[in-house]
Amino acid sequence: MFAARNRHVQPFRVMVLMERxxxxxxxxxxxxxxxxxxxxxxxxxxxxxxxxxxxxxxxxGYTEALGIPELRARIAKFYRDQWEIELDPARIVVTxxxxxxxxxxxxxxxxxxDGWLMTDPGYPCNRSFLALVNAQAQLxxxxxxxxxxxxxxxxxxxxxxxTHGLMLASPSNPTGAMLRGRDIEALxxxxxxxGASIVxxxxxxxxTYGGGSxxxxxxxxxxxxxxxYVINSFSKYFGMTGWRLGxxxxxxxxxxxxxxLAQNLFIAPPSISQYAALAAFxxxxxxxxxxxxxxxxxxxxxxxxxxxxxGLRVALVPxxxxxxxxxxxxxxxxxxxxxxxxxxxxxxxxxxxxDFGTHxxxxxxxxxFTTGEDQIRRGxxxxxxxxxxxxxx
Amino acid sequence: MFAARNRHVQPFRVMVLMERxxxxxxxxxxxxxxxxxxxxxxxxxxxxxxxxxxxxxxxxGYTEALGIPELRARIAKFYRDQWEIELDPARIVVTxxxxxxxxxxxxxxxxxxDGWLMTDPGYPCNRSFLALVNAQAQLxxxxxxxxxxxxxxxxxxxxxxxTHGLMLASPSNPTGAMLRGRDIEALxxxxxxxGASIVxxxxxxxxTYGGGSxxxxxxxxxxxxxxxYVINSFSKYFGMTGWRLGxxxxxxxxxxxxxxLAQNLFIAPPSISQYAALAAFxxxxxxxxxxxxxxxxxxxxxxxxxxxxxGLRVALVPxxxxxxxxxxxxxxxxxxxxxxxxxxxxxxxxxxxxDFGTHxxxxxxxxxFTTGEDQIRRGxxxxxxxxxxxxxx
Numbered sequence: 001m002f003a004a005r006n007r008h009v010q011p012f013r014v015m016v017l018m019e020r021x022x023x024x025x026x027x028x029x030x031x032x033x034x035x036x037x038x039x040x041x042x043x044x045x046x047x048x049x050x051x052x053x054x055x056x057x058x059x060x061g062y063t064e065a066l067g068i069p070e071l072r073a074r075i076a077k078f079y080r081d082q083w084e085i086e087l088d089p090a091r092i093v094v095t096x097x098x099x100x101x102x103x104x105x106x107x108x109x110x111x112x113x114d115g116w117l118m119t120d121p122g123y124p125c126n127r128s129f130l131a132l133v134n135a136q137a138q139l140x141x142x143x144x145x146x147x148x149x150x151x152x153x154x155x156x157x158x159x160x161x162x163t164h165g166l167m168l169a170s171p172s173n174p175t176g177a178m179l180r181g182r183d184i185e186a187l188x189x190x191x192x193x194x195g196a197s198i199v200x201x202x203x204x205x206x207x208t209y210g211g212g213s214x215x216x217x218x219x220x221x222x223x224x225x226x227x228x229y230v231i232n233s234f235s236k237y238f239g240m241t242g243w244r245l246g247x248x249x250x251x252x253x254x255x256x257x258x259x260x261l262a263q264n265l266f267i268a269p270p271s272i273s274q275y276a277a278l279a280a281f282x283x284x285x286x287x288x289x290x291x292x293x294x295x296x297x298x299x300x301x302x303x304x305x306x307x308x309x310x311g312l313r314v315a316l317v318p319x320x321x322x323x324x325x326x327x328x329x330x331x332x333x334x335x336x337x338x339x340x341x342x343x344x345x346x347x348x349x350x351x352x353x354x355d356f357g358t359h360x361x362x363x364x365x366x367x368x369f370t371t372g373e374d375q376i377r378r379g380x381x382x383x384x385x386x387x388x389x390x391x392x393x
Numbered sequence: 394m395f396a397a398r399n400r401h402v403q404p405f406r407v408m409v410l411m412e413r414x415x416x417x418x419x420x421x422x423x424x425x426x427x428x429x430x431x432x433x434x435x436x437x438x439x440x441x442x443x444x445x446x447x448x449x450x451x452x453x454g455y456t457e458a459l460g461i462p463e464l465r466a467r468i469a470k471f472y473r474d475q476w477e478i479e480l481d482p483a484r485i486v487v488t489x490x491x492x493x494x495x496x497x498x499x500x501x502x503x504x505x506x507d508g509w510l511m512t513d514p515g516y517p518c519n520r521s522f523l524a525l526v527n528a529q530a531q532l533x534x535x536x537x538x539x540x541x542x543x544x545x546x547x548x549x550x551x552x553x554x555x556t557h558g559l560m561l562a563s564p565s566n567p568t569g570a571m572l573r574g575r576d577i578e579a580l581x582x583x584x585x586x587x588g589a590s591i592v593x594x595x596x597x598x599x600x601t602y603g604g605g606s607x608x609x610x611x612x613x614x615x616x617x618x619x620x621x622y623v624i625n626s627f628s629k630y631f632g633m634t635g636w637r638l639g640x641x642x643x644x645x646x647x648x649x650x651x652x653x654l655a656q657n658l659f660i661a662p663p664s665i666s667q668y669a670a671l672a673a674f675x676x677x678x679x680x681x682x683x684x685x686x687x688x689x690x691x692x693x694x695x696x697x698x699x700x701x702x703x704g705l706r707v708a709l710v711p712x713x714x715x716x717x718x719x720x721x722x723x724x725x726x727x728x729x730x731x732x733x734x735x736x737x738x739x740x741x742x743x744x745x746x747x748d749f750g751t752h753x754x755x756x757x758x759x760x761x762f763t764t765g766e767d768q769i770r771r772g773x774x775x776x777x778x779x780x781x782x783x784x785x786x
Contacts, residue, residue: 001588002501002502002647002650003500003501003502003503003504003507003526004504005500005504005526006500006501006650006653006654009500009650009653009654009657010653010657011649011652011653011656012656015458015656038454038455042451042453042454043451043453048448048449048451048453051448051665052445052448052449055441055444055445055448056441056445058435058436058441059635060435060436060441060632060633060634060635060636061431061435061634061635062431062634062635063635065408096489096637096659097659097660099658099659099660103496103525103658107396107398107399107402107525108395108396108399109395109396110396111396111397111398112505112527114396124657125656125657125658128654128657128658129657129658132496132500132525132526132658133396133398133525133526133527134505134526134527195394239453240453241453241454241455241664242452242453242454242455242456242661242663242664242665243453243663243664243665244489244637244659244660244661244662244663254395256404257395257399257402259404260399260402260403260404261399261402261521263404263405263408263518264402264403264517264518264521264522265492265496265518265521265522265525266490266492266637267490267492267637268635268637269637270635270636270637270663270666271634271635271636271637272444272635272636272665272666273663273665
């Protein structure tokens with residue numbers, strides 16, 4: 001009775017887990033939240049004030065389908081200021097969250113039955129965006145040997161007759177792994193060679209931390225390829241999750257069809273969010289975003305060292321985003337059981353790897369460092385207690 | 394290179410027309426706007442204030458995928474207060490505009506190759522939502538003989554082997570035509586009989602005017618059918634277009650799969666919009682919505698009588714929405730030419746029927762009465778001048 005694609009759209013285990021965590025809290029239990037994939041900061045003051053001003057100014061109507069020209073120009077300026085790259089604002093499409101951009105990209109590029117390569121583990125919704133348009137996710141297992149990222153070699157090896165594109169992410173969720181510059185170039189060349197497109201998720205851009213070999217800028221500085229679609233968001237670095245605003249940089253020849261799709265499928269992105277987002281680039285707001293980035297870095301270091309002391313293997317010290325992907329294989333239970341017992345018995349909520357794919361997902365869990373240092377310390381203590389009780393230390 | 398569905402996603406001629414109208418205005422021309430499908434009122438004060446308060450309260454994060462429980466309950470209460478119908482709030486899904494609801498409905502219900510019946514003329518985007526999921530719009534030509542609406546007889550006649558559902562709208566765009574109660578019941582029975590679903594757009598609900606035979610409430614009072622999906626919006630009656638917020642009432646067994654789809658494809662509807670929408674049901678806001686409805690009714694009457702005096706045939710005096718669908722067949726030019734000449738030579742912007750389908754679309758145009766009475770009078774004068782110049786009066 002429901003369309004066949006619904007079989008491929010999975011619920012997130014983390015939703016059940018979050019609901020259970022909230023229930024335990026209502027019952028008076030203290031819970032440490034490592035499961036939440038959202039910054040714990042509310043939106044920075046200058047942006048909130050701009051949102052209130054947009055309301056006072058009556059900016060409550062539909063805007064242009066591809067976003068207000070001021071915002072598209074402001075995003076172009078951001079690329080110029082940050083990475084000295086000149087982008088025609090006409091190629092910048094403002095969307096209803098990165099989710100809206102992914103719907104547009106799949107609608108534009110994916111025919112039924114087309115295959116798209118993506119890493120496993122990876123952002124689980126990408127499989128659903130493809131299922132929406134009846135295309136297929138072709139999961140490419142990646143592990144510590146390839147730094148949890150795709151490379152041109154891996155892609156070429158996994159390429160199938162029906163492969164039409166690659167969905168990449170840098171930094172990635174759930175591992176925080178980043179693509180290296182030379183890999184982006186090689187992947188881009190491979191895709192051009194084979195007539196495929198690349199949809200690259202850069203939504204954690206800006207939330208990157210020193211010391212790694214990943215390419216911290218944007219792939220747009222490396223590849224002017226006419227097959228590259230770069231997706232970004234105001235949700236993460238800019239702290240605007242609930243506002244549902246993102247953007248996509250698309251090749252010039254894609255502008256007319258994307259414009260038609262956006263008119264038809266979305267009418268326009270939220271107006272108040274767009275006017276508020278103009279303030280996300282103010283010096284004051286950017287200083288606040290950078291301050292928060294520093295906080296995330298401190299938390300990352302605290303969590304990595306704490307888990308290391310407990311003997312938990314951090315598969316990869318993340319160079320970006322706010323997640324740690326942790327191998328729990330040594331502890332004798334699968335990730336669902338691990339997460340369930342940790343929550344029920346020790347009040348620590350962690351996301352099982354099974355939310356992100358099937359490759360080694362039973363022996364990995366994701367920690368989000370979207371909670372404060374005191375909570376992180378408390379969580380580490382409780383995990384220490386659990387490991388002791390379970391006989392592992 | 395782009396997916397095949399893009400051939401079925403048409404640009405709106407009205408967008409080109411609006412752009413041209415704006416250009417003429419920049420050149421100093423005065424333009425009367427009958428083309429805009431959006432109320433000319435900004436959002437009512439109590440809602441704007443609630444939006445500002447939501448920002449002050451820090452409601453800037455993700456919400457539940459199906460919307461905040463308070464809003465789902467408040468919508469249920471609205472159905473109870475207005476139409477004495479009891480709906481479980483669990484069946485009410487808050488969406489990113491009615492557009493988001495239509496994406497969810499198509500993702501849930503339409504397999505590739507499935508056909509969905511809909512009226513021609515009708516809301517053009519519906520064809521694109523089906524194209525997104527590789528299903529087909531099956532256009533059913535309707536005219537003045539059937540009151541520009543679908544009926545069970547017409548549907549049965551046009552039914553094809555691959556027909557899996559009906560997309561209906563009441564009041565409809567572009568005609569303002571409403572379904573009669575007995576037609577809703579007969580259509581519902583037909584769909585149940587044939588194992589099909591009904592997606593019914595009620596986004597102009599509340600914007601209805603006295604004197605017609607249409608069913609002014611909601612189909613939910615008539616049909617408890619397990620195959621009925623009713624779509625609504627905060628954009629029209631509630632005046633919240635740019636906020637991108639709608640809702641859908643779905644059968645109980647559809648809640649789990651819709652919840653999965655919403656999590657995956659949207660994460661959540663805009664948070665600030667949701668908190669603000671709670672105020673859209675306050676006595677003060679409802680009084681304002683009703684005041685605006687009265688204004689639309691006055692405008693409708695002014696425009697209908699004015700066009701009638703000019704000899705233009707109003708195909709149907711609309712019982713709802715804010716559109717007039719007008720037959721211009723007697724004036725010797727097709728609707729695209731008519732609209733173009735009216736704009737260029739007389740400064741009146743009207744939407745050609747070709748935006749809404751192919752059936753008699755060459756000889757119909759849509760007037761939106763989303764502009765004030767003075768403008769409507771000015772527009773009527775100019776159309777009178779045009780008809781004189783063209784030798785028709």
